[in-house]
Amino acid sequence: MGDDEIRILIATDNHLGYLEKDPVRSLDSFYAFEEIFQLAKIKNADFVFLCGDIFHINQPSRTCMHRALGIFKKYCLGDKKPSVEFLTDPKSVFSSNSDFVNYLDPKLNISLPVFAIHGNHDDPSGESQLSAIDILSEAGLVNYFGKAKSVDKITLDPLLFKKGSTCVAIYGLGGLRDERLVPHGRKNYIPEEFLEDFLDVVIWGHEHECLIDPQPNPTKQFYVIQPGSSVATSLSDSETKPKYVCLMKITGKQFKLEKLRLQNVRPFSMTTVVLDEVSGIKKFTSEEKIIKHLSLVLENQIKYSESYYMEQLKEKVDGVSNFLGPNPKPLVRIRVDYSGGFEPFFSNKFGINFINVVANPREILLFYKRKKAKFLMGDSQASYSSLVKGEGYEEDDQENVDPSSNKIQMSRIVESFVKPQDLKVFVDLELHDAVRQFVEKGDNNSINM
Structure with a gap:
């Protein structure tokens, strides 16, 4: 581990609170989540990157929030200061109004920073467009970024990190319907060919099957990683595969990936x-x-x-x-x-x-x-x-x-x-999202006259 090496512990789809009332499986999501933070400490990660769906629902119970806050406090607070420089204006990228990334805030003692985006399960909702991750952010435990500020125009500002001679830019986009990114496309997903050529690594969340080994895109110059979920939320074949998180070690323009198999996963x-x-x-x-x-x-x-x-x-x-x-x-x-x-x-x-x-x-x-x-x-x-x-x-x-x-x-x-009738369907994206919030999230304030 050299002075120029940036070490990032990467995990996705933790689904905290899944089956929290089940007599056997209520704590499964929290067990795996705490193990992820133990691994980050053991492997001397500079920070943790959580790539969507930290929570199973966007209005988690008080019990779920209490347990989650306990894990973040236990592993993120401490006197040891990370040695990674943060070069982005915090107000331009984070959802909170803080003038600092949390580990550089003089009012906080953060030894293990966490950077997180939301997924489709814990996305912002309500009149204030808040997510449960906003609560973690305001508590100073998480640096929450990747919120789309506009329905019509989506722009991304990178998080810029530097350690020695190594510089890393991370672009994060929280969960949203893919049609908003490719509104005139015929596909309901974003083809990797639509992504920019300057990217080196693409990390996909949402899909639960673990495909942790970096795969080169055949037409682009970047690698693709899909860590998968840390807890099984469906009884499907993809959830039977071994579950991993990874430690990405970046030096200069080169990266190495260390696979870490999770032990607290129910067989x-x-x-x-x-x-x-x-x-x-x-x-x-x-x-x-x-x-x-x-x-x-x-x-x-x-x-x-x-x-x-x-x-x-x-x-x-x-x-x-x-x-x-x-x-x-x-x-x-x-x-x-x-x-x-x-x-x-x-x-x-x-x-x-x-x-x-x-x-x-x-x-x-x-x-x-x-x-x-x-x-x-x-x-x-x-x-x-x-x-x-x-x-x-x-x-x-x-x-x-x-x-x-x-x-x-x-x-x-x-x-x-x-198609055979030569008909066309027009969808207003704002109305579409509002109806989805009302139906799927129970958000009574999603449609206001």
Whole structure:
């Protein structure tokens, strides 16, 4: 570690407060979050960069805020002053009215600075357009940046850092609908080709699958990193992957990435059972026999989760606390294809027998049936599955699909009917955002006459 090396601990999608009333999983998000700060201290990070969705909702409970504030105070306050220079005018980039970046504020003792942007879960709302992160910012614990100041024109000012001969510029943009950035585009996401050529590294938040290894963009000169979430918020395949954060070490124009596997992550396994392919099970097989088979599948998944967790602990960094304990209850999802004349049964009836051994007894089983649904309007005879997933796809359950991607699919379906009629849809972005805030965030002040 040289005098010119800037060390940044990077994490995304912490979702503090997720399932905070669940008897088993209420503290999972906080355990992983505290581990992230322990890693920052152990690895002598100059600062922590949180890239969106610190909180699971934009109006977190008092319990959630109390726990979050406790973690920030425990690891961010101290007499040791960071050695990184901050060269940007704070008033031009931060949401607070402070004249200082927090670790240079003479009224505060900050030893581990945190820089954060919001995501789509904890975005600003209400008449004052405040996020829960604004509270952390006003408390002097977080440097909150990346707020879009205008609906129509979005500009970004960089955070400029210097340590020795190394200079780093960080551009951050909090969560907003991608159509505001590409209003006339036909895609509901920002293609990487739209990003500027001068960038060296692009960090994506929002997506929960961990793709921590830097990937070069084939047409640009930058690398792409997707750290993924630190806690599973859906029982989908992408959440079963190992979860990492990373320490980015920058010297001059070169960077190295140290992957740090999180230990306080509840083990999660997922498998699929196709009933008409199981030996000894036929169309009129009794429910009891099917339950017996699924119970054996579950037992095997639990054993797998135990061995998986042991492997996970082997990558532990010295000094990290094991908050989950030596044998936490695992998450298990069994997707049951009941095509071929089988009848589903209540998942709760199955899960009640495993309350003491799994963390999600009510959600172990997910029944689905492969099918195709045809549109019967006009000339649009294409199947729903063809519109959503491409030709040849058989419609499956939508459990593994992110809610935002469902919106993408619906837009494509609407487009399939609008386009042949040469119709156009006009969307006022301000009204669109106001309605979204009212529906998704419960913000009664989003629309004022």
